[in-house]
Amino acid sequence: MGSVDAPKDYDVIIIGAGLSGINAAYRVQTELPDYSYTILEARDVIGGTWDLFRYPGIRSDSDLHTFGFPWRPWQHSKAIADGTSIRNYIRDSAEHFGIDKQIQFHHKLMSSDWSSNEQIPTSPISHLSKARPSIRNSGPETSITPTKKIIIIGSGATAVSLLPVLIEKASHVTMLQRSPSYFISIPSVDTTSDLIRKIFPSWIASRLIRWKFLILPFLFFTFCRHFPAMAKKGLRKRIQEDLPPSVPLDPHFNPSYYPWEQRLCICPDGDFFSALKTGKADIVTDTITSVTTTGITTQSGQHLDADIIITATGLKMQLGGGAPLTVDGEKVVLHDRFLWKNTMVEKVPNAAVIIGYTNASWTLGSDTAALLICRVLKFMRDHNISSAAPTLGLNPSEQNGSASTGDKTVQSGEWRGMKEMAVLNLSSTYVEKAKGILPKTGDKGPWRPRSNYFVDGWGAVFGDLTTGLRFVPASATGKANRVDKKSV
Structure with a gap:
């Protein structure tokens, strides 16, 4: 990766080498080619959130055709991508356009002050030692064995992506939620996009696919906001069809709010519901009263056994x-x-x-x-x-x-x-x-x-x-x- 070590003034300073930072850098070097810029990144790698978090099953909850960069179209068949693929995509995109050479790693913004008299910002930067250890593994994989019982606290995107992966590594996984979320199953591979790629040249296909993923989710969101009761009924009906008979719709899938007042949980190929059908996973809707040496006690009086507790609460x-x-x-x-x-x-x-x-x-x-x-x-x-x-x-x-x-x-x-x-x-x-x-x-x-x-x-x-x-x-x-x- 490139390094900009010499101290100098820049026309633009970008904080962070994650998805937004790399995108901003591309726009600056394209729209303002005569401007100098640098990216300050406190860590030692490109990727931001997608490099920091390495928990099992991490993935996007948006399609990569719109979540990805508009100037570097996502070419893979899977629209909902795993964390490793996203991390590689961000890094490759930065390298392809030379953005990586403008990054100063181990540089953290400590504060920023604007001087009205001088009309300049002063921003002390901490140059972190390159020998400083970097902790990469933020997931519990190394401590999981087939005899372990796991409780995941939460009901959002993190919990929903963890559960299908963890049932393959543990004896049982319980998702403990205080309040339910809305779920929607979508195909992991978009066959329509594959067909478009076969018919049209790459540059046309990428634009058509992107517009498809721009328009359809927007229409769905607009429908949910204008017809909330109908949207709630439709989503609950789809969830009921995906659930195994052993898991009741209420109270586990009956949110107190309407769709899109909070983000929906995306389930590629219905993997979350498939996990519930194995019998190795279940859902408990309750409130925690205490954490014990053997698990969690809830307000209703249940005691949930656990060897490992994972907080996935935002x-x-x-x-x-x-x-x-x-x-x-x-x-x-x-x-x-x-x-x-x-x-x-x-x-x-x-x-x-x-x-x-x-x-x-x-x-x-x-x-x-x-x-x-x-x-x-x-x-x-x-x-x-x-x-x-x-x-x-x-x-x-x-x-x-x-x-x-x-x-x-x-x-x-x-x-x-x-x-x-x-x-x-x-x-x-x-x-x-x-x-x-x-x-x-x-x-x-x-x-x-x-x-x-x-x-x-x-x-x-x-x-x-x-x-x-x-x-x-x-x-x-x-x-x-x-x-x-x-x-x-």
Whole structure:
């Protein structure tokens, strides 16, 4: 892998060499070929989440035709891919386009401060020793034997992908859930896509397949949101058909919410239900009261025997790797700030965050953000602008407007009365717990959250770039035409 060791200024700094980071790098080097950039990666490998997590059965819960890079089409027959395949795909894509040569491994962003006087960010970087050990195995495989009993706590994508693999290694596996999820079985190999590849040239086939996977899931999501009761009935009917007679539909598959208020659990070839049919796996819907030396005691009085307990209950969300962000020495509390077009943080110059979709492939949203960022950078370059910062209350006739975001509505400027909205539209527990740390969105103008890929993709390429942004001309700060540093 390439290494950029010499200290220097970069036009763009990207934090993280995962899926979103590699995609952002491609967009920068393609859209802004005269700009220098680097990727700072705290670990020693490309891949982000897909390299960090190595638990048995790890896979995507989105199809790779849309979860993959739009500039490097997924060519494999399996649309729902395993973690190893995804990790290799990210690495190969980075190497193919020379992105790997721009990565500085073992470099971790410690903090970031913007100086309004200097019009530059200062970002201390910790250079981690290359001799530092790297822990690769985050799964329990080495401790599992055919005599072991396992309890998986959780009912989301992680638990659903673990169970079919673990029954092959243990004597019995129990999925213990507090609340049920919706499940849907899909073929692991998309025969229609294979047929399209046989009929059309590769470049046409890739586009047709991608559009198929863009449109059909979007239509299904729209149906679920507009006809929730009908969608719930249909999903439960399909689940009932897949279940073995020994596993009741209620309470194990009766969520308290409607479809797509939380993500659906994807089961390639119905592998989850096939695991239940073996008799080596079961589901318990209950609440934990205590963990004992021999297993778990639940609120209903059951004691579930276990040699191994695996928690698959969601992650703690974090933006920017947890590095403190300040402007002129003042700490930025993200929860108190709004997002401009779901990408730039209010009153933070020349900085952007990558947030994908919750109701579609994450990469679709991260690519929309990357394209938008590149357009903003081009605009700044072409108009000799030193910095751009989203600002509430910034009307064409009110260049120094401001707004207080302490209440649930904005009280000044063009966005008076704007209602506060969550940046992620899911009711999942890990999303609910993150509301106190994530930025906010509104119900007006450029402060609205992303709605769907088709609208947002058009907006990223053709939409307005100036409403809600405050620009500082380079001439006003004594800067040259070329801005020295811009952070992504």
